[in-house]
Amino acid sequence: MKRVLVIGAAGFIGRAVCTELQGRHDVVGLDITPRPADLCGLDWVSGSITDQPLVASTASGCDAAIFLASTSLPGSSQADLAGEVSSHVVGSLQVAETCAANGVGQFVFASSGGTVYGTDAPEEGLPETAPTRPRNGYGVSKLALEHYLRLMRETGRMRTLSLRISNPYGEGQRALRGQGLIAAAMQHALSGRRLPIWGDGTVERDFLHVSDVALAFAAALSHDGPSTEINIGSGQAVSINDILAAVRRVTGQPLDVDYVQGRSIDVRRSVLNVACAERELGWRAQIALDRGLERTARWWQQGTAQHAGIGQFAREGRAEIAKSG
Amino acid sequence: MKRVLVIGAAGFIGRAVCTELQGRHDVVGLDITPRPADLCGLDWVSGSITDQPLVASTASGCDAAIFLASTSLPGSSQADLAGEVSSHVVGSLQVAETCAANGVGQFVFASSGGTVYGTDAPEEGLPETAPTRPRNGYGVSKLALEHYLRLMRETGRMRTLSLRISNPYGEGQRALRGQGLIAAAMQHALSGRRLPIWGDGTVERDFLHVSDVALAFAAALSHDGPSTEINIGSGQAVSINDILAAVRRVTGQPLDVDYVQGRSIDVRRSVLNVACAERELGWRAQIALDRGLERTARWWQQGTAQHAGIGQFAREGRAEIAKSG
Numbered sequence: 001m002k003r004v005l006v007i008g009a010a011g012f013i014g015r016a017v018c019t020e021l022q023g024r025h026d027v028v029g030l031d032i033t034p035r036p037a038d039l040c041g042l043d044w045v046s047g048s049i050t051d052q053p054l055v056a057s058t059a060s061g062c063d064a065a066i067f068l069a070s071t072s073l074p075g076s077s078q079a080d081l082a083g084e085v086s087s088h089v090v091g092s093l094q095v096a097e098t099c100a101a102n103g104v105g106q107f108v109f110a111s112s113g114g115t116v117y118g119t120d121a122p123e124e125g126l127p128e129t130a131p132t133r134p135r136n137g138y139g140v141s142k143l144a145l146e147h148y149l150r151l152m153r154e155t156g157r158m159r160t161l162s163l164r165i166s167n168p169y170g171e172g173q174r175a176l177r178g179q180g181l182i183a184a185a186m187q188h189a190l191s192g193r194r195l196p197i198w199g200d201g202t203v204e205r206d207f208l209h210v211s212d213v214a215l216a217f218a219a220a221l222s223h224d225g226p227s228t229e230i231n232i233g234s235g236q237a238v239s240i241n242d243i244l245a246a247v248r249r250v251t252g253q254p255l256d257v258d259y260v261q262g263r264s265i266d267v268r269r270s271v272l273n274v275a276c277a278e279r280e281l282g283w284r285a286q287i288a289l290d291r292g293l294e295r296t297a298r299w300w301q302q303g304t305a306q307h308a309g310i311g312q313f314a315r316e317g318r319a320e321i322a323k324s325g
Numbered sequence: 326m327k328r329v330l331v332i333g334a335a336g337f338i339g340r341a342v343c344t345e346l347q348g349r350h351d352v353v354g355l356d357i358t359p360r361p362a363d364l365c366g367l368d369w370v371s372g373s374i375t376d377q378p379l380v381a382s383t384a385s386g387c388d389a390a391i392f393l394a395s396t397s398l399p400g401s402s403q404a405d406l407a408g409e410v411s412s413h414v415v416g417s418l419q420v421a422e423t424c425a426a427n428g429v430g431q432f433v434f435a436s437s438g439g440t441v442y443g444t445d446a447p448e449e450g451l452p453e454t455a456p457t458r459p460r461n462g463y464g465v466s467k468l469a470l471e472h473y474l475r476l477m478r479e480t481g482r483m484r485t486l487s488l489r490i491s492n493p494y495g496e497g498q499r500a501l502r503g504q505g506l507i508a509a510a511m512q513h514a515l516s517g518r519r520l521p522i523w524g525d526g527t528v529e530r531d532f533l534h535v536s537d538v539a540l541a542f543a544a545a546l547s548h549d550g551p552s553t554e555i556n557i558g559s560g561q562a563v564s565i566n567d568i569l570a571a572v573r574r575v576t577g578q579p580l581d582v583d584y585v586q587g588r589s590i591d592v593r594r595s596v597l598n599v600a601c602a603e604r605e606l607g608w609r610a611q612i613a614l615d616r617g618l619e620r621t622a623r624w625w626q627q628g629t630a631q632h633a634g635i636g637q638f639a640r641e642g643r644a645e646i647a648k649s650g
Contacts, residue, residue: 081418082422089414090415131456134472136476140473144468147458148410152406
């Protein structure tokens, strides 16, 4: 049992990670928000990751840290790259360096398998050694952070590992901020609104259920392999149109879409090769897409889920639907 | 004829670039220092690149900018990566974005062919498509800047180009800050001091005379090829021991060295493939190593060169030698 600091613990992935680690490890959650009701068993610190004294005192005594906080989004503006670096890269690195300086031995970073490559995947999926040429500022920042964290490991400051996560989806993901096609599709299907889709829906992505993401972070805590970046994905390429059809099936709703002119920024086929994760983490995705979508649809349909935290999210989702529908 | 802003104009490469562009273009130099005497024909603005209003007013009306300023060095500490990003990446990007916002159409960035790859070169040299896995914070920052600048081009904000320069050397390079093996070797040879060498001297590097670097920047101003990063090197791998032997020959001094335990951080063989520069810039190195070393030795030996600016540098060099010898 380790004492594990989860940074960004109240987010979509953070909550799943905390839930997964609870019982197996001594978990302390750090987030700007108060502790969610469904994570009441956890130590919790509410505060900003830019508050370095707070990060230092919280990290002190922890064996490992999992970094899931982000001040940036894939779709964020390209108009202020210096600001993107200031908030995203500098802020994240400060947290990592504060952890290292306070005796944290291991740092697991949530990187982005969907953006760091920026290149079309071959049949067998993108291996970790594929060229990295991100197509947006979010991807460049994730990639830069991977490199700086690798240097921290290579210079013996802290054992670091970057998990290049594909497109996560599942219960708890909100459709608020342009993230998550599946959450947006669920929300639009259930509210009867038309969903705008960039391009013709034939681009392929690698969707991974959030509970599999959580298992990958749990496995990463025992990692002692040579890799500094590891792909975490389903390894399966699925087209946007296939996702839409599956969402119609699991929700029982028609879900009309408007295809709008494709952004040239989009990669045609993004799917990860996950052989390294199997080899070094003993991890592979457990939840098939159909089953994951069914679970997700049920969560969206419940709206008033019994679990307070998830219920809260679901209610927010419904409120938005009501507002914008 | 274009109006060209040279940012970091008083530095080793900056002075050579300004000298090369003078007469061909309308040049304005920006640097923290006053205008060097040998660049008296240039428009000059003294100030910090962190002074954004100053950068904006200086950039306004310029067709192109050449960015040679750096607040970081290859050998700088790995202990404060967040600080490195704050000063180096954010500072440089702010200048680029200010240039774009003030109508500068083209931005040529001095990247580092010696650090962005971080991997051993094959026989034919590293092509621009080689994996990029820098071994120090300086290299990661240069690489990150390349990516952000590429995005600025891809999103139509400004035409950007990164020149991945190999190891520059030549007249005007000082041996002050751990940069430049050849400058250090010249200084030590002429002062009779022993030169410490990391490793056994068999590692190979790609040395390029500064006047060839200047020609590459001049050629870049007319670039309209597809590449966003272009290697600028001699394409020739030369071992450290061969350099030392050549420095002994051109200076006529013994130059004793102390081999100290190699840093694991060092790449064994770093040499650039320059086919792209030939193809897209019509550029290739003109000055053979022997001739370049002779010119450099003469500059070090003169000490009181007639050209005021260069003489000033040479005198500084001699003063250091006298002080530390």
